[in-house]
Amino acid sequence: MSLLIALDAMGGDAAPAMVVDGAALALAADPELRFVLFGDEARLRPLLARHPGLRAVAEVVHTPDAVAADAKPSLALRQGRTSSMRLAIDAVKDGRVAAAVSAGNTGALMAMAKVVLRTLPGIDRPAICGVFPSRSRPVVILDLGANVACDAPTLVQFAVMGTVFARAILGIEQPTIGLLNVGTEELKGDDVVRAAAAMLKASPPPIRFGGFIEGTDLVEGSVDVVVTDGFTGNVALKIAEGVARMFRDSLKEAFTSSLRGRLGYLVAKPALVALRERFDPRRHNGAMFLGLNGVVVKSHGGTDALGFSHAIKVAADLVRQGTNARITEEMRAVRHALEPASRAAVS
Amino acid sequence: MSLLIALDAMGGDAAPAMVVDGAALALAADPELRFVLFGDEARLRPLLARHPGLRAVAEVVHTPDAVAADAKPSLALRQGRTSSMRLAIDAVKDGRVAAAVSAGNTGALMAMAKVVLRTLPGIDRPAICGVFPSRSRPVVILDLGANVACDAPTLVQFAVMGTVFARAILGIEQPTIGLLNVGTEELKGDDVVRAAAAMLKASPPPIRFGGFIEGTDLVEGSVDVVVTDGFTGNVALKIAEGVARMFRDSLKEAFTSSLRGRLGYLVAKPALVALRERFDPRRHNGAMFLGLNGVVVKSHGGTDALGFSHAIKVAADLVRQGTNARITEEMRAVRHALEPASRAAVS
Numbered sequence: 001m002s003l004l005i006a007l008d009a010m011g012g013d014a015a016p017a018m019v020v021d022g023a024a025l026a027l028a029a030d031p032e033l034r035f036v037l038f039g040d041e042a043r044l045r046p047l048l049a050r051h052p053g054l055r056a057v058a059e060v061v062h063t064p065d066a067v068a069a070d071a072k073p074s075l076a077l078r079q080g081r082t083s084s085m086r087l088a089i090d091a092v093k094d095g096r097v098a099a100a101v102s103a104g105n106t107g108a109l110m111a112m113a114k115v116v117l118r119t120l121p122g123i124d125r126p127a128i129c130g131v132f133p134s135r136s137r138p139v140v141i142l143d144l145g146a147n148v149a150c151d152a153p154t155l156v157q158f159a160v161m162g163t164v165f166a167r168a169i170l171g172i173e174q175p176t177i178g179l180l181n182v183g184t185e186e187l188k189g190d191d192v193v194r195a196a197a198a199m200l201k202a203s204p205p206p207i208r209f210g211g212f213i214e215g216t217d218l219v220e221g222s223v224d225v226v227v228t229d230g231f232t233g234n235v236a237l238k239i240a241e242g243v244a245r246m247f248r249d250s251l252k253e254a255f256t257s258s259l260r261g262r263l264g265y266l267v268a269k270p271a272l273v274a275l276r277e278r279f280d281p282r283r284h285n286g287a288m289f290l291g292l293n294g295v296v297v298k299s300h301g302g303t304d305a306l307g308f309s310h311a312i313k314v315a316a317d318l319v320r321q322g323t324n325a326r327i328t329e330e331m332r333a334v335r336h337a338l339e340p341a342s343r344a345a346v347s
Numbered sequence: 348m349s350l351l352i353a354l355d356a357m358g359g360d361a362a363p364a365m366v367v368d369g370a371a372l373a374l375a376a377d378p379e380l381r382f383v384l385f386g387d388e389a390r391l392r393p394l395l396a397r398h399p400g401l402r403a404v405a406e407v408v409h410t411p412d413a414v415a416a417d418a419k420p421s422l423a424l425r426q427g428r429t430s431s432m433r434l435a436i437d438a439v440k441d442g443r444v445a446a447a448v449s450a451g452n453t454g455a456l457m458a459m460a461k462v463v464l465r466t467l468p469g470i471d472r473p474a475i476c477g478v479f480p481s482r483s484r485p486v487v488i489l490d491l492g493a494n495v496a497c498d499a500p501t502l503v504q505f506a507v508m509g510t511v512f513a514r515a516i517l518g519i520e521q522p523t524i525g526l527l528n529v530g531t532e533e534l535k536g537d538d539v540v541r542a543a544a545a546m547l548k549a550s551p552p553p554i555r556f557g558g559f560i561e562g563t564d565l566v567e568g569s570v571d572v573v574v575t576d577g578f579t580g581n582v583a584l585k586i587a588e589g590v591a592r593m594f595r596d597s598l599k600e601a602f603t604s605s606l607r608g609r610l611g612y613l614v615a616k617p618a619l620v621a622l623r624e625r626f627d628p629r630r631h632n633g634a635m636f637l638g639l640n641g642v643v644v645k646s647h648g649g650t651d652a653l654g655f656s657h658a659i660k661v662a663a664d665l666v667r668q669g670t671n672a673r674i675t676e677e678m679r680a681v682r683h684a685l686e687p688a689s690r691a692a693v694s
Contacts, residue, residue, distance in 0.1 A: 072534070107530075135593050145529050148537045182492050182581040183454075187419070190495045190578065215585025219593055231537065232582050234529040235575075238562025239583050243590040246482050246566055250625070251598070254618035261618040268611020271601035278597070 002032045003316055006088040006097040009039030010066035011104025013302050016043055019103070022299075022308025023058065024051040029309065030316060036097055038063055038084040063087055067108045069301060076108035077115060085109060089116045092294040099295035099315040101286075103308060106298055110146055110289060117294040120324055122331035125150075126291035127158050128230070128298070129165060130237065131284050134221030140166045140175070141218065141226040144287060145234035152195035155179065155227055156203065156338070159196075160331050161290040162225035163206050168321035169314070170224075174206065178213035178223035180232060188212060196227075204337045206330065244279060282307035286314040290327070295319050349379045350663055353435040353444040356386030357413035358451025360649050363387065366450070367394040369646075369655025371401040376656065377663060383444055385410055385431040410434055414455045416648060423455035424462060432456060436463045439641040446642035446662040448633075450655060453645055457493055457636060464641040467671055469678035472497075473638035474505050475577070475645070476512060477584065478631050481568030487513045487522070488565065488573040491634060492581035499542035502526070502574055503550065503685070506543075507678050508637040509572035510553050515668035516661070517571075521553065525560035525570035527579060535559060543574075551684045553677065591626060629654035633661040637674070642666050 007023060009016040016039050027033050034057045037044055041062035048055040065083040067076045080086050085108060088100040093116050102109050110128070119126055127143035140162045147154065159177045166175035179197055181189040186197070189212065200209035210223045215236065218226050228236070255265035265272065277283075281300070285307035289296040295318045299311035318324075354370060356363040363386050374380050381404045384391055388409035395402040412430040414423045427433050432455060435447040440463050449456050457475070466473055474490035487509045494501065506524045513522035526544055528536040533544070536559065547556035557570045562583065565573050575583070602612035612619065624630075628647070632654035636643040642665045646658035665671075 072532070135596075148529060148535075180582060182495060182578055185419070215582040215587075216589040216592075219586060219589025228582075231529055232579055235527060235562040235579050235583055236586050239566060239586045240562075240590050242563040242566025243587050244594070245563075247591070247594045247626075249482075250622055254622045255615060258618055261615045264611045264613075264615020264618070266611075267614055268602060268608045271605055271608040271611070275597055275601045279594075 002034050003319060004034045004036065004097045005312060005315055006036045006038065006091040006100040008085045008088045008100065008102035008104055009037040009044055010084040011102040011301070012299065012308070014304065015103060016040065017047055018303070018305050018308055020044065020047040020051065020054070021305035022312065024054045025305055025309035026312040027054050027057065030313065033057070033312070033316060035059070036061060036091060038087045039066070040064060061087060067105050069105055071105055071108055073105070073107035073111035076105065077111045080108065080112070086112050089113055089296065092296065093117055098319040099297065101297045101299060101311050101315050103299035103301050103303060103311070106145070109296065109298055113289055113292050113294070113296045117292045117296070119291050120293055120328050120331070122328060122335055123157050123161070123291040125154055125157070126289050127161060129162065129288040129290045131170070132218065132237070132240065133279060133284055134219055136221035137224070138170060138284070139218060139221050139226055140170065140224060141228070141233060141237070142290065143228065143230040143233050144237050145230045147230040149231065150192065150229040152192055152199055155192070155196035155229070156199045156334065157291065157331065158227045159200055159203070159207060159225065160334055161327050162227060164323060164326045164330055165288065165290060166224050167206065168323045168326060169317050172224050174208055175224035176208045176210040177225045177227060178210050178217060180218065180226055180228035180236070181212035181214065184212045184214060199338055202338060203334050207334060241281070282310060286311035288314065288318065293324070295324065349381050350666060351381045351383065351444045352659060352662055353383045353385065353438040353447040355432045355435045355447065355449035355451050356384040356391055357431040358449040358648070359646065359655070361651060362450060363390055364394055365650070365652050365655055367391065367398065367401070368652035369659065370405065371398040372652055372656035373659040374401050374404065377660065380404070380659070380663060382406070383408055383438060385434045386413070387411060408434060414452050416452055418452055418455055420452070420454035420458035423452065424458045427455065427459070433459050436460055436643065439643065440464055445666040446644065448644045448646060448658050448662050450646035450648050450650060450658070453492070456643065456645055460636055460639050460641070460643045464639045464643070466638050467640055467675050467678070469675060469682055470504050470508070470638040472501055472504070473636050474508060476509065476635040476637045478517070479565065479587065480626060480631055481566055483568035484571070485517060485631070486565060486568050486573055487517065487571060488575070488580060488584070489637065490575065490577040490580050491584050492577045494577040496578065497539065497576040499539055499546055502539070502543035502576070503546045503681065504638065504678065505574045506547055506550070506554060506572065507681055508674050509574060511670060511673045511677055512635065512637060513571050514553065515670045515673060516664050519571050521555055522571035523555045523557040524572045524574060525557050525564060527565065527573055527575035527583070528559035528561065531559045531561060546685055549685060550681050554681060588628070629657060633658035635661065635665065640671070642671065
């Protein structure tokens with residue numbers, strides 16, 4: 001069944017060419033996709049001409065406005081009503097498309113998505129959710145920066161959203177949840193994480209709480225879903241990205257700084273290429289905005305066409321798996337189970 | 348001038364052999380060191396017999412008690428009054444030694460050090476401070492986990508301690524400070540980091556505030572000192588350690604899984620050894636407990652003799668540079684400068 005996706009054609013460092021090429025790659029992998037591209041028609045037409053197959057299934061909606069990469073979210077919200085980003089989100093709201101994908105300004109995209117789409121029943125705040133290539137398995141992590149401070153009920157909502165995502169998109173039947181903390185003992189951390197741990201322990205299946213985890217456990221992959229506030233999650237992700245990049249660059253330097261290094265690289269090349277592919281950030285591109293009344297995926301701003309095509313694939317998967325309906329349903333069950341506990345806590 | 352250091356001989360995975368061998372290595376590099384080893388004399392004597400030079404300058408104080416690696420800090424504090432760890436800290440308090448080094452239970456060591464030594468004038472809470480091997484330079488980071496939640500004045504105190512440390516120990520004349528946040532714009536983050544940023548901006552030299560930084564900036568080394576709360580700092584450090592370890596292991600696997608890989612490694616070996624040495628965690632071993640009325644250094648529990656000798660070196664440097672007196676002095680100047688601002692904020 002065909003699936004119509006809105007693309008913010010002007011978002012991302014290499015837009016709009018990267019967006020068009022990415023859509024073409026996504027279409028090649030999934031011929032049922034259809035697109036609406038929001039952006040500068042004069043620039044998009046020649047790009048589409050290079051991909052006749054895509055052009056046949058893509059509509060262009062012209063808008064001269066785009067949200068700047070460094071625009072303040074509040075300003076973008078007020079002044080960007082005719083921007084390519086906003087029109088893509090509006091199309092989700094109006095039901096004209098099944099999902100929106102943008103590689104533009106993350107803060108502006110989240111602000112617009114929150115205002116336009118609102119949250120799902122039972123969800124107070126949307127979260128930015130990503131997949132981390134840990135040692136033993138892909139690990140779902142949220143929130144990556146939508147909410148700098150979170151209370152315990154919000155963390156529980158994140159756990160529900162992460163569990164549904166892990167089951168629907170990664171196909172993990174019974175995902176375990178870890179709450180990021182400074183140690184694994186029950187007394188560690190602040191009041192918020194301890195209260196969230198107590199609520200998660202009392203939650204019904206499919207919530208499977210594995211307790212507190214530390215930063216190293218996230219990297220090792222000791223659980224399937226890592227829940228944390230947006231401040232910690234954002235720092236954690238950027239540290240991991242930074243260290244991975246530093247290692248890649250240092251390795252490259254080691255292999256190019258001397259003749260012996262270059263020779264060694266050539267000999268060991270097959271193994272090293274496999275290693276590089278495993279940690280290729282483009283393979284894990286696409287931060288999902290979970291908890292919204294609509295599907296919105298944020299691609300990394302610096303990605304290329306291949307990375308953008310992965311973000312489109314994630315959006316299509318989220319729609320086809322009925323992720324939002326499942327989040328709403330599981331959230332209802334969890335709230336029902338936790339209500340007596342909440343009443344007891346109040347009285 | 349000789350310098351007497353107390354060693355918790357029973358702390359660490361490979362104690363007491365690792366501690367004795369580490370002390371011998373430190374002595375070889377710095378012949379003015381003298382040691383008091385607290386621990387099980389029957390085990391320490393044969394170990395010392397292997398190092399006649401060390402034995403000549405090391406006193407052994409026998410205690411059969413040691414703090415378990417997984418002991419709760421509160422319990423260790425109550426029940427560990429005759430432990431090797433506690434006696435080492437007591438020796439600092441009594442002025443019998445200039446510093447204490449332990450590779451034991453971090454939480455117990457901090458709890459004991461806080462109760463026994465108390466904080467320096469002007470410092471409300473001690474912090475755990477480490478040195479991160481960023482891409483362009485060593486970066487001082489604190490707090491790494493002593494305080495899960497911090498208010499703005501506490502973060503300012505950390506900035507003062509980190510600045511003094513960077514100048515005294517790393518020899519950086521005018522260190523710049525970055526406050527870890529989810530973005531670099533002024534409006535990012537929560538109330539605490541924004542209030543701390545305003546106070547740091549108003550602080551006199553040597554405080555040089557470089558603004559907010561993100562996780563990637565810590566790895567790249569865009570500032571000399573990174574200030575953050577103990578929750579975020581702990582997660583950041585463990586993520587960085589975890590990713591670095593995963594890369595090292597994956598690389599090793601790539602080089603050993605096939606004949607071509609093994610051959611390539613042999614050819615490129617000189618460059619790869621240099622790379623490994625650069626990121627050798629033992630070279631950056633030693634977490635300083637700053638803000639205490641005494642010098643206490645925590646070695647990584649899993650370290651070896653070489654790593655432990657580095658922790659001893661850091662302790663000696665902290666003493667010789669008069670770090671604590673300098674922290675007290677700079678803190679007085681900063682408080683003086685911030686007082687009018689505090690009064691204005693209240694009125």
